[in-house]
Amino acid sequence: MPVANAPGSDIDLRSEVRQFHLRVDQAAARLAEKHSERLQCKRGCSGCCVDGITVFEIEAENIRSNHTDLLENAEPHPNGACAFLDSVGACRIYKDRPYVCRTQGLPLRWIDEDEAAEFRDICPLNESGPPVEELASEDCWTIGPFEGELARIQSATGTMARVALRELFAKKAAER
Numbered sequence: 001m002p003v004a005n006a007p008g009s010d011i012d013l014r015s016e017v018r019q020f021h022l023r024v025d026q027a028a029a030r031l032a033e034k035h036s037e038r039l040q041c042k043r044g045c046s047g048c049c050v051d052g053i054t055v056f057e058i059e060a061e062n063i064r065s066n067h068t069d070l071l072e073n074a075e076p077h078p079n080g081a082c083a084f085l086d087s088v089g090a091c092r093i094y095k096d097r098p099y100v101c102r103t104q105g106l107p108l109r110w111i112d113e114d115e116a117a118e119f120r121d122i123c124p125l126n127e128s129g130p131p132v133e134e135l136a137s138e139d140c141w142t143i144g145p146f147e148g149e150l151a152r153i154q155s156a157t158g159t160m161a162r163v164a165l166r167e168l169f170a171k172k173a174a175e176r
Contacts, residue, residue: 016153017062024102024117024146031106031141038129041105048104048123049082053165055098056154060163066096076169083166098165099150103141107132110143 032039055063064071070092076083084093091097107122109132120132120140132140154160 011060013153013156014062014065016156017058020146020150020153021099024099027146028103028106028141031139034139035107035126035129039085039105040059040125041123043125044089044121045105045125046081046085046091047125049081049085049089049091049101051080051166053082053098053100055100055165056150056158057159057161057163058154059098059150060165063093063096063098063165063168067093069171074169076166079166083169099146103146108143109136109140117145131141 038115074092077085081089082091083096084091086092091101105123105126107120107126109118110119111118122132151160
């Protein structure tokens with residue numbers, strides 16, 4: 001389902017998504033540099049690339065519009081891992097990967113409002129170094145602000161629809 005701009009709006013949502021991804025990449029790069037000694041994530045590391053991830057329709061449309069040939073003619077990676085991995089575990093849509101994929105591996109922190117508590121996590125491959133609980137807040141990727149910005153962009157379409165990444169493979173999804 002192609003994403004349309006909100007009725008009466010001259011906002012270019014694809015451009016907004018591209019600008020959003022750029023801001024995420026810049027912020028993530030600062031943290032990746034700060035944690036460069038502990039981060040083991042490299043091309044082909046796909047431990048976080050699990051099946052079942054969903055994205056907002058605006059990010060799905062970004063992938064559809066930039067990877068038509070792949071989606072129509074290639075096989076998705078076998079079930080159990082992200083459909084967009086190739087045979088050696090590299091991402092076939094890396095330049096256009098969704099938000100959730102752009103922050104993997106970084107130390108994460110989030111606030112659970114119901115429990116009035118802060119939680120933190122990091123990929124087990126990146127645990128060496130100071131425990132994530134001891135890092136300064138600004139040295140972690142705070143879950144919430146960027147997700148809210150992406151939801152705001154999506155809401156301009158009039159729907160909060162989400163799409164499973166595997167479902168983007170047109171022919172393959174129709175055959176299942």
